[in-house]
């Protein structure tokens with residue numbers, strides 16, 4: 072077995088970042104992705120300075136900051152349009168040592184795939200872990216329709232419904248429904264501009280943020296039982312739920328194309344795994360610690376995982392796997408478990424649905440924001456200011 076062969080199961084953000092980081096450390100990496108293509112549709116991705124610093128480690132931070140919209144002015148509103156809190160991107164950048172940015176997921180995916188050898192990614196290839204191997208002995212084995220592959224390292228980046236997680240930790244209860252569903256869509260640049268905002272109603276949230284190219288990313292959530300589908304289509308459902316909210320919400324809904332509205336129920340792993348590794352396999356991203364999107368950290372944490380994993384395993388080689396993967400788990404498990412808990416707490420604020428509860432919440436936010444934007448940004452302290460191990464970096468040094 073070639074000790075330096077790494078197989079990544081799953082070509083999402085986490086798997087691709089791990090592939091680039093391992094490739095740069097000298098691993099011979101193959102990414103196996105079951106979908107026919109890597110092109111993600113219809114969604115934006117907020118990247119905080121923590122993930123940007125991880126991307127700096129693999130040389131992609133500046134490209135991301137160049138292609139992304141820097142989140143500046145904007146804030147939190149009520150459905151009637153009142154501002155509950157104003158955001159100043161410069162304050163956030165000072166606090167966390169770099170800007171909060173937004174880009175299309177496809178932009179990050181193409182930056183990552185461009186940083187890999189052309190043959191490294193195999194789409195349309197579902198993979199199954201058939202043997203996790205032993206840390207410093209037997210290789211791991213991954214099976215695809217084409218046959219078996221041995222590997223010195225397997226990265227399980229197969230997402231929320233990770234079959235690999237189930238194989239490695241069969242007693243773990245898996246993700247549980249967080250109580251709400253989400254929609255995401257992208258619409259063309261609107262004729263009349265508007266300030267970016269997130270708006271909190273009673274058990275409902277709407278957010279509208281521009282990309283750098285002028286198109287607009289919109290997302291929404293509502294509390295509802297799992298597995299629902301709108302009887303008259305998701306656009307009609309958005310109109311029913313948000314059609315009387317402040318400008319620009321109704322015109323964004325009007326501009327949305329029905330077949331480009333993504334709807335996903337939200338699940339989280341509120342019971343942490345006992346470890347993020349077993350044998351020669353490392354779990355990362357949603358497979359390891361799916362979280363609620365309230366802090367926009369799921370992908371950010373997957374990116375951190377990938378870079379920390381590559382830091383621990385280094386260039387691989389005999390006798391290193393056990394200590395390296397134990398070090399990876401020890402670094403990542405406590406941090407990501409804390410972020411999962413904080414994301415759940417942040418969601419509870421947005422999910423308040425009684426009129427009295429929402430009124431109290433809104434008054435508290437408005438009062439807190441009078442003491443400065445720092446009070447609201449405090450929710451990201453210890454998360455957005457994270458620094459990757461073992462190197463210096465240059466996050467947020469240049470504005471586009």
Ligand SMILES: Cc1cc2nc3c(=O)[nH]c(=O)nc-3n(C[C@H](O)[C@H](O)[C@H](O)COP(=O)(O)OP(=O)(O)OC[C@H]3O[C@@H](n4cnc5c(N)ncnc54)[C@H](O)[C@@H]3O)c2cc1C
Nearest residue numbers: 081083084085105117197198229230356357367369370371
């Ligand atoms: C509404 C919403 C908004 C969000 N906004 C943000 C945000 O702004 N910022 C942020 O950081 N995060 C955000 N997230 C979270 C983020 O989307 C996820 O945390 C992130 O995509 C996880 O990446 P991943 O690579 O771990 O998993 P995924 O992106 O799910 O990738 C897993 C991949 O594995 C593949 N796969 C699965 N099984 C197999 C198999 N057997 N063989 C081969 N391939 C397989 C799948 O096809 C998939 O491509 C949001 C989530 C939601 C729901």
